Amino acid sequence: MANNNGKKQAILRAGQEVFAQKGLVNSTISEIAKRAKVGDSIIYHYFENKEDLLFSALQELMEKSYKELLFHFKGLMGPVSHLGKMVWFHLYQNDFSSGDARLMKNLLFECRSNKEFYHHAGYKSLQKYAGLMLAILKKGIKEKYFRDDLDLGIVRDMIFGFLDEESLSCLAYREVDETLSDFESIMSLIMAMIGVGSDAVANVNPGISNPGVTGVNDAVKSDKAERVREASISIFAQKGHRKATMLEIAEKAGVAEGTIYEYFKNKNDLLYSIPRDQFKEYQYRLKRVFDPKNPVDKLRRFIGDYFRIFSSNKEFLTIFLCDIKLNKQFYNTEAFVAFLNTNEMLYEILNEGKESGAFRSDLNNRVFRNLFLGSFSHLSIRWYVLERVTPLEMMGELSMITSLLCRAVTREVENVFENI
Structure with missing residues (x-):
C-alpha cells in the first residue's frame, strides 16, 4: 500500500509540474509518466484521464495552502486582521513564494478555465478555501466591522477576482514586478467597500448622492x-x-x-x-x-455599460472567460493590447474624479482597475458559465457591485490594517 501511495504522489507531483509549465492541452500522459518514473498505464489506475489528474493535482495543493493559511491566522485578533492576512498571503505567493505556491497559481488558472472542473471533487477544495473568506466576512458583520447589508457571495467573488487580476498583472503580463507593494491600496479599496463608517459618502447611491x-x-x-x-x-x-x-x-x-x-x-x-x-x-x-456630469455618474454609467456590452454576446464572453483570459499566451498578443485599451475611459473617469475632489486623492488607478476587472470576471463566470442566477438576480447583483465599486473610490478609510 505504501508503494502504491508513493506512486500516486509521484504522479501528482509530476502532473503539477508539467501542467503548470505547459498547460492541459500541451501536456501528455507519457510526459507525466516519464517524470514520475512510472508506466503510462499506471496513471490510469489512479486517474480517469488527463483532466482528472489536473483537477486532483490542484486539489492537493489547495489543501496544503488551506493549512498554511490557517497557520498564518494564529495569533491574529479580529476579522479585519484576518482579511488583511488572507490578502497578504495571496500577494506574498505572487512575489516571493516558489515551488508549491507558484504551481498552485498556474494550476488554478488552468482549472478555473475548464467547465468540467466545477463538477469535480477538486472544486470542493477551492470552495473550502473560499469558505475562509466567507467566515471572515460573517464574523466582521457580527462584530460590526463590516456592513450588514452585504451580499457575502458577491463580496467574496469581488475580492478573489481582485486578487486574481493582481496575480495576472504580475505573473502573466508583467505589468508590475511585485504585488505586495499594492497591499495598502488593495485593503483600502476593500475596506472602503465593506467597512462600517459614519461618513455619509460611504453610501454611494445613484440618485441620492451627487458628490460633484x-x-x-x-x-x-x-x-x-x-x-x-x-x-x-x-x-x-x-x-x-x-x-x-x-x-x-x-x-x-x-x-x-x-x-x-x-x-x-x-x-x-x-x-x-x-x-x-x-x-x-x-x-x-x-x-x-x-449626459452624466459628475465623475460618480460617469463611473456608474461605465460599469453598467461595460457589463451590458460584454454580456450582449454571451458566446464571446464565455470563450473570453474560459479560453482566453486565463491563458498566458493571450498576454503576448495584439488582442491583449486591444483589451487594455477598453480601460482607457475608466482611467479618464478616475483622473477626473480625483482632480474634482469627488474621488479619493490616494486612489491607485491600476489597482482599482484590477478590482473592477476581477469583479467582472468572477461574477460573469457565475452568471453565464455556471448559470447560477436568474436575470432578475443579475440586475440586483450588478446594482450592488456598482455601488460597492463607487463606494471604494469615494470613501476615505483609516489605516486599520497597518500592523497586519
Missing part, C-alpha cells in the same frame, strides 16, 4: 438612517407593514430602537420614506441618463 466637487450632496442620508431604511424594506417585504415592529427593524439594522426615531417620526413615516427616496433616485437617474 464638494464630495457629498445635502440629500445623502446618514449611514444609520440608510441602514434603518434598508432593514425596513426587508422586514416590511417579509411580514408586511402592519405586523412589522420597530424593534425588529432596529435589530436587523444593528441600531438601538430609539435611534430610529432620530430619523423617522413613526412606522408610517419610515414606510413612506421608502418610495419617496426611491422616486428621488429614479428622478435623478432619468435626468442624467443621457
